[in-house]
Amino acid sequence: MTVPLIQFIDIMKSFGTDHVLKGVNLSIYKGEIIAIIGKSGTGKSVLLKHIIGLVQQDSGQILINGVPLHQLSVEEKISFQKELSYMFQDNALFDFMTIYDNIALPLVENSNFPKNQVKEKVFTRMKQLGLTGTEKKFPAQLSGGMRKRVALARALVTDPKIVLFDEPTTGLDPVRKKDVHSMIQEYQEKFEFTAVIVTHDIPQIFDLVQRIAMLDDGIIKFEGSKEDIFDSHSKILDTFVGGEDV
Amino acid sequence: MLVKLIEKVGSKIIKLLESIGRIVIFFWTGVMNIFIAPVQFAKIIDHTWFIGSKSIFVIILTGLFTGMVLGLQGYYSLLQFGSEAALGSAVSLTLIRELGPVFTAIMVTARAGSAMAAEIGVMRISEQIDALKTMHINPVRFLFTPRIIASIISFPLLTALFNVVGIIGGFISGSIMLGLNRYVYMDTVIKSIQMQDISGGFYKSFVFAVVVTTTCCYRGFYTHLYSGFGARGVSLSTTNAVVQSCIFIFIFDYIITFFLV
């Protein structure tokens, strides 16, 4: 058995009296693309934020390569977090900066790349995502789908090893959706990165991912490969994937 | 009953201590990062332009009218004792010691401090501050440090401008409009100002820069903790930032004056 890259053990999280996560157990393996699906408001974003440290669990543990996160030394923690990249559901672009500066920011602030190299990297991402020509604009001047792609470009510009995508394709047209999916796939083949994708793109996402986890009612109701889904007789999963009300 | 009361008071005290701790850490992180390379030149220039250069017009306008009012009031008050010749001294010392630093700080709070709180507050509620964290960028260093440097540069310079324009304002109402001898006015201005008056005013504007910027940035930064979410949260933290900054200006003005005289 390989040790998971990231493992949630009995993670619980409440906001006041609102019990969002009620004991989540989930493993994420190195080099895989895993999708987290589930109804709106079940806590998928909250779960994802635990990995990057924006939300702290009330109880339970998060293991990184088998070691609890809180037992890592400061250096180990930093080096783990430097491999991470997070794409926010609401983009969280810097509205006072141009598109170019937004995408370049993680490179400019954290590395010593010379200016022309930064420029090359940023323009490559922009071209891949159909954003050429928008570099001097501000986020408020773009359409919702374009902003989403800017957020995607920003998350990928540092060539991270682990990327957490919170609904990367919501609000995009079918062609762009496919583009984004194939870009993620291409990336994985090239860099062997690990991707966690929170998504509502069922069934398109099945072509992209190796495994799927379903969050419902504060726990992971299902975790397994695509094949497992079709074999499983989980009623909740079937109805959810089938689009009926659970 | 008594237990409830103790509980309530206790939780209030704990909250207060938490806030104090938070503000100290916020301030300390921001100030320490002034000395950590690389210096954020572009951002410092940007904020200095916004806090400093863009305030020049407001400062000239308020400085001029403050000086003119001082000239007018001072002239008639001094006339009662037959000592209107001391007008230049009265106007310039009032401005340099008190009104210059205080009024400048209040005007800049209204113009730039409110903008700081609102801008950082919006960044908080739209997860932009969280985004900085995920990119391993220290948000306090990124947002607060350049602003406090820009304020420390801008406040004393704007105060000096306010003082000079105010003295000219006093000259306009005292000498040009009321007919006080021009040379007498200018002579008393120059003779009465001591270096310690100027440095005292300078200390004040330095402290106001630090206090105002810290209050406004802190309020914006912790919008979600103190004021709630959404547009209303931001507007509330902006209002609080401005009101509290002004209160702090008066309190610190008294404290510094107490130690200077």
Ligand SMILES: Nc1ncnc2c1ncn2[C@@H]1O[C@H](COP(=O)(O)OP(=O)(O)OP(=O)(O)O)[C@@H](O)[C@H]1O
């Ligand atoms: N900072 C917070 N404070 C209080 N409650 C929160 C906070 N963040 C999330 N919640 C609550 O946690 C629950 C789950 O939210 P979350 O954003 O994770 O849902 P989601 O599964 O991502 O939904 P969607 O598919 O619509 O994005 C919601 O009920 C929300 O109200």
Ligand SMILES: [Mg+2]
């Ligand atoms: Mg979500």
